[in-house]
Amino acid sequence: MLIAKGIHKSYGSLHVLKGVDLEISSSEIVSIVGSSGAGKSTLLHILGTLDQPDKGSLWMNDRDLSQLKGDRLADFRNESIGFIFQYHNLLPEFTALENIFIPGFIQGKNESQLKDRAGELAEILGITHRLGHKPSELSGGEQQRVAVARALINHPQVVFADEPSGNLDTTNARGLHELFFRLRDELKLAFVIVTHNEELAGMADRKVVMKDGMIVSS
Numbered sequence: 001m002l003i004a005k006g007i008h009k010s011y012g013s014l015h016v017l018k019g020v021d022l023e024i025s026s027s028e029i030v031s032i033v034g035s036s037g038a039g040k041s042t043l044l045h046i047l048g049t050l051d052q053p054d055k056g057s058l059w060m061n062d063r064d065l066s067q068l069k070g071d072r073l074a075d076f077r078n079e080s081i082g083f084i085f086q087y088h089n090l091l092p093e094f095t096a097l098e099n100i101f102i103p104g105f106i107q108g109k110n111e112s113q114l115k116d117r118a119g120e121l122a123e124i125l126g127i128t129h130r131l132g133h134k135p136s137e138l139s140g141g142e143q144q145r146v147a148v149a150r151a152l153i154n155h156p157q158v159v160f161a162d163e164p165s166g167n168l169d170t171t172n173a174r175g176l177h178e179l180f181f182r183l184r185d186e187l188k189l190a191f192v193i194v195t196h197n198e199e200l201a202g203m204a205d206r207k208v209v210m211k212d213g214m215i216v217s218s
């Protein structure tokens with residue numbers, strides 16, 4: 001589904017990614033681990049089209065993503081890819097439900113087109129009863145689950161998560177990880193998860209280990 005070949009990236013004189021090849025299949029959960037500075041987040045951002053490689057190619061379902069620029073790239077990203085970060089970045093002045101809707105509004109959909117999907121996601125994520133609340137009225141675990149629903153509102157095929165449970169306690173982290181597998185099974189999603197959490201990394205279908213800008217095992 002997603003194929004990255006020969007990805008290189010430098011920041012000034014720092015050669016961060018040194019020829020990364022990676023394939024992600026539909027409905028696959030892949031964890032990316034490695035020591036700090038190995039290039040995990042940089043790779044995730046490139047796979048998610050948030051950043052451009054200096055060299056190499058990225059294909060999704062036989063589509064060459066290097067050919068997409070500007071608004072077309074932003075539309076593609078909004079439609080096909082979901083993102084979950086360590087800090088949920090929910091907008092504080094909006095309710096949980098309104099936050100979940102936002103990527104759908106950006107895509108030009110209205111509330112009535114989005115409400116069934118939001119309801120389905122809220123049900124799976126166990127936040128139905130919290131949808132009318134603002135982020136400050138939710139627990140950390142609930143906030144992160146709202147962020148997961150927001151990432152999924154546009155039916156992406158793949159979700160990129162950067163330390164998604166890094167800010168959660170062990171119980172909430174475990175709950176979130178179990179939800180990734182349930183979402184994968186029920187919605188046929190692929191997840192690519194950068195994590196320092198060994199338990200999550202070990203649960204994945206495949207663990208990719210990075211060292212000094214390269215994949216050393218996969």
Ligand SMILES: Nc1ncnc2c1ncn2[C@@H]1O[C@H](COP(=O)(O)OP(=O)(O)OP(=O)(O)O)[C@@H](O)[C@H]1O
Nearest residue numbers: 011014016034035036037038039040041042043194
């Ligand atoms: N925008 C940037 N400008 C300059 N250097 C950067 C930039 N982004 C990342 N780097 C550097 O690139 C290297 C790889 O960073 P990256 O965030 O990909 O590592 P990581 O493996 O995700 O690390 P961590 O586990 O600590 O999050 C680091 O040395 C980092 O300082």
